Amino acid sequence: MSAIPDEAARPHWCEPQEWAARVKLAATYRVFHLMGWTELIFNHITLRVPGPEKHFLINPFGLAYDEIKASNLVKVDLDGQILSPSDYPINPAGFVIHSAIHAHMEDAHCVMHTHTTAGLAVACMESGLAYTNFYSAQLHGMVAYHDFEGITVHDEEKPRLLKSMGDHRLLILRNHGLLAHGTSLAHAFVLLWTLNRACEIQCVTDSMRGQTIPIDPAITARSTRDALQFSPAHGAGENVLAALIRRVERIDPSYKE
Incomplete structure (x- = not known):
């Protein structure tokens, strides 16, 4: 099995x-x-720390993703105060977005934000996500949009971002990138993976000659209901993420340190 904590590696704190x-x-x-x-x-990927306080874990600002380990993740509160030993600060831009969602959405246990090429490309298009492929068809009514206000380091943007998101799990930050929040790491992951995959296909489709075939909203609604990766009966993404973590484990298990 993968991602099993090593108690011998757990710091005393x-x-x-x-x-x-x-x-x-x-x-x-x-x-x-x-x-x-x-x-x-x-x-960033942020995750709430188990317990009554709204503390969450975030990546240390200065490390690449393949340098991140269990011990060097940074625990912070909603005011941005660092609560765990750390040799690194946190990125203010990441804190503003993620703390707003963790603070105001009770079931947002994990928040993920990316600048993938395909995701950012679609975020730069006025029309946004097109419901013209297998993956976007599984996101009926799940995607919201937030207008670009510059680098997200100002607290005053938080209420507008939350208003833009509403009760949606996925947010396309216009001219910026993609964001997902979920009830768990795996839930957020499969949401973001599906959106990013839809963006990848859309970018390739838009580069081809010919007329794109739209999908009827009734079909996208049914496809979203039928999507296995979101279904608790099929693991709600846990099986998907576990398979990828096993691959990481075979390559470099130092993440557990």
């Missing part, structure tokens, strides 16, 4: 439940590296 969350989050950062969903030392 970290409770077992938090350590388990750290190990799985670090593994997911390595999955993103494996898939090429990286942007130098930028972008």
Whole structure:
């Protein structure tokens, strides 16, 4: 099995439940590296720390995703105060977006934000996501949009971002990138994977000659209901993420340190 915490590696200052969350989050950062969903030392995956406080884990600002380990993830509160030993700061731009969602959406246990080429390309298009392929057809009514206001380092943008998102799980940040939040790491991952895959296909489709075939909204609604990767009966993404973590484990298990 993968992403099993090594109790011998757990620092004295970290409770077992938090350590388990750290190990799985670090593994997911390595999955993103494996898939090429990286942007130098930028972008973020955040995960709530188990417990009553709204604390969450975020990547240390200065490390690439393949350098992230369970022990060097940074625990912060909603004010951005660092609560765990760290040799690194956190990225203010990441904190503003992620803290807004963690603070105001009770079931947003994980938030993911990427600048993949395909995702950013679609975010730059006025028409946004096109419901013309197998993957976008599984996202009926799930995607919202937020207008670009510059680099997200200002708290004043938080209420507007939350208003834009509403009750949607996926947000296309116009001219910026993609964002997903889920009830777990795996849930957020399969949501973001599906959206990013839809963007990849759309970019290729738009580069070809010919007329794109639209999909009837009734079909996209049914496809979204039928999508196995979102279904609790089929693991709600846990089986998908676990398979990728096993691949990471075979390559480099140092994420568990």
